[in-house]
Amino acid sequence: xxxxxxPLLGVDKPFIGLKNYIALLSEDPYFWGVVKNTFLWTFxxxxxxxxxxxxxxxxxxxxxxxRNVFRALSILPWAIPPVVASLTWTMFYDPFLGLFNHILYKxxxxxxxxxxxxxxxxxxxxxxxxxxxxxNAFLIIGLLAGLQGIPMQLYESAKIDGANTVQRFFYITLxxxxxxxxxxxxxxxxxxxNHFDIVWVMTRGGPAHLSHLIATYAYQHAFISLEFGYASAxxxxxxxxxxxxxxxxxxxxK
Amino acid sequence: MTRRVKAIxxxxxxxxxxxxxxxxxxxxxxxxxxxxLKPIKEIRTQSTRIIPANPTLDxxxxxxxxxxxxxxxxxSLIVTxxxxxxxxxxxxxxxxxxxxxxxxxxQTFSIGLLASQTLSPVLLAIPLFLILRxxxxxxxxxxxxxxxxxxxxxxxxxxxxxxxDTIPIELEQAAMIDGCSRVGVVFxxxxxxxxxxxxxxxxxxxxxxxxxxxYALTIMTSQKMMTATVGITSFIGVEExxxxxxxxxASILTFPAIxxxxxxxxxxxxxxxxxxxxx
Numbered sequence: 001x002x003x004x005x006x007p008l009l010g011v012d013k014p015f016i017g018l019k020n021y022i023a024l025l026s027e028d029p030y031f032w033g034v035v036k037n038t039f040l041w042t043f044x045x046x047x048x049x050x051x052x053x054x055x056x057x058x059x060x061x062x063x064x065x066x067r068n069v070f071r072a073l074s075i076l077p078w079a080i081p082p083v084v085a086s087l088t089w090t091m092f093y094d095p096f097l098g099l100f101n102h103i104l105y106k107x108x109x110x111x112x113x114x115x116x117x118x119x120x121x122x123x124x125x126x127x128x129x130x131x132x133x134x135x136n137a138f139l140i141i142g143l144l145a146g147l148q149g150i151p152m153q154l155y156e157s158a159k160i161d162g163a164n165t166v167q168r169f170f171y172i173t174l175x176x177x178x179x180x181x182x183x184x185x186x187x188x189x190x191x192x193x194n195h196f197d198i199v200w201v202m203t204r205g206g207p208a209h210l211s212h213l214i215a216t217y218a219y220q221h222a223f224i225s226l227e228f229g230y231a232s233a234x235x236x237x238x239x240x241x242x243x244x245x246x247x248x249x250x251x252x253x254k
Numbered sequence: 255m256t257r258r259v260k261a262i263x264x265x266x267x268x269x270x271x272x273x274x275x276x277x278x279x280x281x282x283x284x285x286x287x288x289x290x291l292k293p294i295k296e297i298r299t300q301s302t303r304i305i306p307a308n309p310t311l312d313x314x315x316x317x318x319x320x321x322x323x324x325x326x327x328x329x330s331l332i333v334t335x336x337x338x339x340x341x342x343x344x345x346x347x348x349x350x351x352x353x354x355x356x357x358x359x360x361q362t363f364s365i366g367l368l369a370s371q372t373l374s375p376v377l378l379a380i381p382l383f384l385i386l387r388x389x390x391x392x393x394x395x396x397x398x399x400x401x402x403x404x405x406x407x408x409x410x411x412x413x414x415x416x417x418x419d420t421i422p423i424e425l426e427q428a429a430m431i432d433g434c435s436r437v438g439v440v441f442x443x444x445x446x447x448x449x450x451x452x453x454x455x456x457x458x459x460x461x462x463x464x465x466x467x468x469y470a471l472t473i474m475t476s477q478k479m480m481t482a483t484v485g486i487t488s489f490i491g492v493e494e495x496x497x498x499x500x501x502x503x504a505s506i507l508t509f510p511a512i513x514x515x516x517x518x519x520x521x522x523x524x525x526x527x528x529x530x531x532x533x
Contacts, residue, residue: 059272064265070272072516074279079515081465083483084504088286091497099285133279194374197467201487215376222380223472235377242374 021233030209030217031234035241037124038213042192045128045135046185052132053139060140061147071144075137082134086201089130093117117203123211131198135191139184146180147173186246193242214238283508290314290501313502323503325478326485329395330464330507333481336399337463338456341406345455348407349414350444354423367408375405379472386473393475401469406462410455417451418444457514464511482507 024031060071077085092098093116101113116126154172163171196215199205205212205220212220214234222231291309317323351357352364382401383392391397425443434442445452470481477488486507489500 056275059268059275062268064268064272070276073276074272076283076512076515077279079461079511080283080508081467081483081511083465083467083486084286084508085282087486087489087500087504088282091289091501092282092285097497133282136279190372194376196376201467215374218374218376219379219468222376223383228380228384232377232380235374235380239374239377242372 021237024230024233024237030212033209034212034214034217037211038193038215038238040124041128041131041195041213042189045132046188046192049132049136049139049188050185053136053143056136056140057143057147060144071140074140077134078137080134082197083201085130085134086198089133090117090202093126117211118207120207120210123203123207127199127202127211130202131192131195134198135188138188142180142184143177146177150176182250186250189246189249190242194238214241286501287505289497290505292498294498313498314506317499317502317506322477322488323482323485326480326482327506329474329479330482332395333398333402334460334463336395337402337406338459340399341403341410341459342452342456344403345407345410345414346445346452348411349418352411352415353418354426364412367412370408375468379468382469383472392473393479395479398470398473398481401473402459402463402466405466405469406459410458413455414448414451417448421447460514461511 056074060067060074064070092100095101095113095115095118100116101110104110105113114122116122150173154176155168158168158172194215195213196219199211199213200216200219203211205216209217215238218231218234218238220231221227221234225231288305290313291311293308293310293312352360382404386392386397386401389397391400421444429438429443465483466481467483470484474480474484477485480488482503486500486503489496489503
């Protein structure tokens with residue numbers, strides 16, 4: 001389909017070869033911005049998520065009373081329907097009614113209220129914060145499971161050899177977790193790259209196409225502009241980019 | 255500092271950190287719920303209050319009065335039940351086949367199942383829509399259920415296959431010698447033994463069908479058939495957003511998800527880690 005001109009309501013659906021792709025890659029004014037957004041979105045959110053989740057997993061790995069309760073609570077954002085989370089955060093970010101402005105103002109971090117989802121500079125980071133918040137659970141659980149699989153003897157013998165906490169983390173914990181981290185990150189990257197719900201509900205890719213991801217951009221062309229051929233081309237190119245990236249990443253990490 | 259004091263400090267620090275994490279993580283949810291209890295005037299004027307000054311169930315009442323929202327919930331319920339029941343049944347048999355039989359193209363099939371997880375849902379939505387249109391299944395329960403099944407089944411089959419793999423085949427062989435049929439084996443032996451796995455499959459199906467947005471948005475084109483996930487966005491009016499009612503509906507929508515989640519989170523964790531931790 002990506003090789004056709006395929007207007008949903010049109011009568012002819014001619015085969016036009018690579019024209020869709022050429023138009024997309026060279027003439028579309030938004031496409032490369034969308035690609036940049038998608039990559040930023042994916043890697044920044046996963047990056048901070050990884051650090052945060054690692055910390056939480058380490059915390060949860062300690063012997064503490066009520067650990068299971070904490071674990072269950074910390075992954076609660078994951079149980080909420082994405083739409084609900086999106087709408088809640090939309091309200092949270094609201095310039096007038098939202099608490100986000102209020103809290104940051106009170107803490108002295110910002111000097112005036114912002115319209116987080118409508119300003120060019122803040123749209124993408126605001127969205128990244130939401131997806132980070134929502135999907136930490138996956139990494140927390142996975143990392144926690146991995147942590148629990150590390151035999152205690154390794155730590156004990158390291159302590160005897162005089163290693164301090166930091167050294168133990170970098171020389172034992174991380175290497176032991178490497179295979180799990182690889183699996184978890186790969187899955188996360190794939191899912192995050194293709195993500196649709198949160199961005200679509202919160203901004204529809206606006207303002208002025210600034211927050212579009214590859215997934216939302218393709219959707220817009222498919223079901224709003226009703227140009228299935230073009231939209232398919234977007235989707236395919238997205239997959240190609242993702243595929244190339246995964247191959248590079250997996251190759252590097254082995 | 256003595257060792258004891260050090261230990262106590264460490265404990266306190268840990269508890270505080272966890273408390274902080276939980277605060278950050280849970281606050282938006284709490285706030286949404288609190289908002290649903292605020293009367294409209296208060297949402298507009300004192301939106302920054304964390305605890306409602308005049309808690310009211312008014313929002314809930316308004317939502318309940320409007321029939322389209324009951325319809326949305328009903329639609330979600332129908333589709334979700336269909337998906338859960340069908341996916342459990344089908345994935346049990348698929349998992350069994352993958353685990354016990356060898357057939358031509360099995361390897362390709364298995365890898366295909368896994369690979370299908372990586373595809374972009376948006377990209378799939380396009381041809382899916384066209385296919386459903388040809389089959390006249392757009393805007394029907396069957397259409398949406400089928401679509402969800404294509405998402406759920408690969409993972410569920412794979413998971414159950416893993417579970418079945420761990421059950422020694424001798425048990426089945428013994429039962430079959432005693433005159434039990436293959437199907438009987440599935441029900442009487444595998445089913446009870448893989449209960450956690452099957453529970454995970456059911457949960458996965460539920461969570462997916464209940465929360466899903468993209469396919470529901472694409473396939474259900476009339477208001478009557480919309481699922482709750484899509485319906486909730488209709489609170490965003492042309493002029494204003496009815497936050498109070500939306501919060502109420504959101505709470506109603508989230509409630510089963512949370513209950514379900516709390517009840518079964520142990521299994522979810524188990525199910526997830528089986529894949530992540532290579533045993």
